Amino acid sequence: MIPPLSGSNTVATPADVATNYRITVIEDDAGDALLVEELLADTGLTHTIDWKQTLGTALPALATTKPDCVLLDLHLPDASGLSAIQAVEAACPTTAIVVLTGLAEAAAGERAVAGGAQDYLVKGQVTPDLLARVVRYAVHRKQAERASAELRENRLHAQENARLERGLLPAPLLAGSPVAATTRYLPGRERALLGGDFLDVVQTRDGLVHAVIGDVSGHGADEAALGVCLRITWRALVLAGHRGIDLLDLLEQVLVAERPREDMFATCSTLELDPSTGSLTIHLAGHHEPLLLEQTEAAELPAAHGIALGIVPGLAKWTPSRAHLPSGAALLLYTDGLNEGRTGHGNERLGTAGLIDLVRTAPSRAPDELLDHLVDSARALNAGRHADDMAVLHLTWN
Structure with missing residues (x-):
C-alpha cells in the first residue's frame, strides 16, 4: 500500500527559488500518483504536494488550502471529464488546473482546456522538464486570467459609477x-x-x-x-x-x-x-x-x-x-x-x-x-x- 503523498522538495532553480508551488494531485491510481511525485521531485521546483484519491475528499481540502495548481485525473471513481474540472474550479477559483489524460485521450485534454483547465499532460509522455514548464505556465496563466477578469470588473464598475454619478x-x-x-x-x-x-x-x-x-x-x-x-x-x-x-x-x-x-x-x-x-x-x-x-x-x-x-x-x-x-x-x-x-x-x-x-x-x-x-x-x-x-x-x- 502506497501511503498518501505529502512532503516538500526544496531543490529549486534560481527562477523558482522565491516560489513555493502548492500542488494537489487528484489521482485514484496510487502508482500514477507516486510517479507524479517522483517527476515533481526531479523538476527543481520548490513545492509541497498533497494527494487525494477522489474528488469528494479533495474538494473540502481545496476550499481550505487553496493550492496554486491541481493535477487532475479525468477519470476518478466519483467524477470525470468536464464535471470534475467545474467542481474543482467552483471549490477554488484561484487555482490553476492541469488535467492528466491517457495516451489515447489527447482530444479529451484539448476539450478540458476549452472547458476551463489551464493545460493538460498525457500520462506516459511526461518528463520533469515538461512537468515543470506546464506547472509554471499554468499557474502564471491562471494569475493572468484572474488579473484580466478583475481589470474588466473594475472597468465596468467605474463605468457604472460614472453613469450613476452623472445622474446623482x-x-x-x-x-x-x-x-x-x-x-x-x-x-x-x-x-x-x-x-x-x-x-x-x-x-x-x-x-x-x-x-x-x-x-x-x-x-x-x-x-x-x-x-x-x-x-x-x-x-x-x-x-x-x-x-x-x-x-x-x-x-x-x-x-x-x-x-x-x-x-x-x-x-x-x-x-x-x-x-x-x-x-x-x-x-x-x-x-x-x-x-x-x-x-x-x-x-x-x-x-x-x-x-x-x-x-x-x-x-x-x-x-x-x-x-x-x-x-x-x-x-x-x-x-x-x-x-x-x-x-x-x-x-x-x-x-x-x-x-x-x-x-x-x-x-x-x-x-x-x-x-x-x-x-x-x-x-x-x-x-x-x-x-x-x-x-x-x-x-x-x-
Whole structure:
C-alpha cells in the first residue's frame, strides 16, 4: 500500500527559488500518483504536494488550502471529464488546473482546456522538464486570467459609477447667479456603487435658486437607481414651476410608482432662496435641518419637520419654514452619512453637535477646504464602524 503523498522538495532553480508551488494531485491510481511525485521531485521546483484519491475528499481540502495548481485525473471513481474540472474550479477559483489524460485521450485534454483547465499532460509522455514548464505556465496563466477578469470588473464598475454619478450629481444650473454650490459625495462601502443619496441645485427664470438633498433608504443598485429617478424628477418639476408641498407630493407619487419594494422610502430637504433679498423657504421631509454658517459660527437653521416620502403615501403633511440668509453666510446641507458615524469615544455618534464642532475648528471656511475637512475628519473619527453614503451640499450667497 502506497501511503498518501505529502512532503516538500526544496531543490529549486534560481527562477523558482522565491516560489513555493502548492500542488494537489487528484489521482485514484496510487502508482500514477507516486510517479507524479517522483517527476515533481526531479523538476527543481520548490513545492509541497498533497494527494487525494477522489474528488469528494479533495474538494473540502481545496476550499481550505487553496493550492496554486491541481493535477487532475479525468477519470476518478466519483467524477470525470468536464464535471470534475467545474467542481474543482467552483471549490477554488484561484487555482490553476492541469488535467492528466491517457495516451489515447489527447482530444479529451484539448476539450478540458476549452472547458476551463489551464493545460493538460498525457500520462506516459511526461518528463520533469515538461512537468515543470506546464506547472509554471499554468499557474502564471491562471494569475493572468484572474488579473484580466478583475481589470474588466473594475472597468465596468467605474463605468457604472460614472453613469450613476452623472445622474446623482449633476452640474448645478447656476449660470450668472450670486449663489455658488460646492458638493461632496462618497459611497459608504469600499468599491461600492454610488448609493441612494442625491442632490441638485438649479436657478429658475424668476431668479430663485432651488436646492434638494435626499437619501433613499438602504444601499445598492436599486436605491441608486431610485435616487437618480428622484433627482431627475425634482429638477424637471422645479423647472416646470412646481414648488413647496405640491413638489413634495409629486416626488412622493413618483417614488411610490418607481420603487421596487414597498418598504423603500426617502428623506429629503428642499429649499428656495431669493438672492435679491436673502429670503429662504425650507421643507423637511424626514430630513434634518441645514446648518447656517456665519464667520466662525455654525448653528442649525430651525425648520418644521415632516414625514419622509413614501412612509404613508398621500397622507403626509409638510410645513414650510422661512428664514433669512445674511449676505456672506453659507448653508450646509448633508445626509446622515456625515454625522451618524462613531467618534472613537465608546459607541458615541458624532451627531449634529459634533459636526458643528468640526465646522468651528476647520482651518479654512473656503468651501472646498471646509468640505474636505468635514468629510476627512468624520471618516477618521468613524474608522470604518459606520458604513453609510455621504452627500454634502454647501451654498454661499454674496
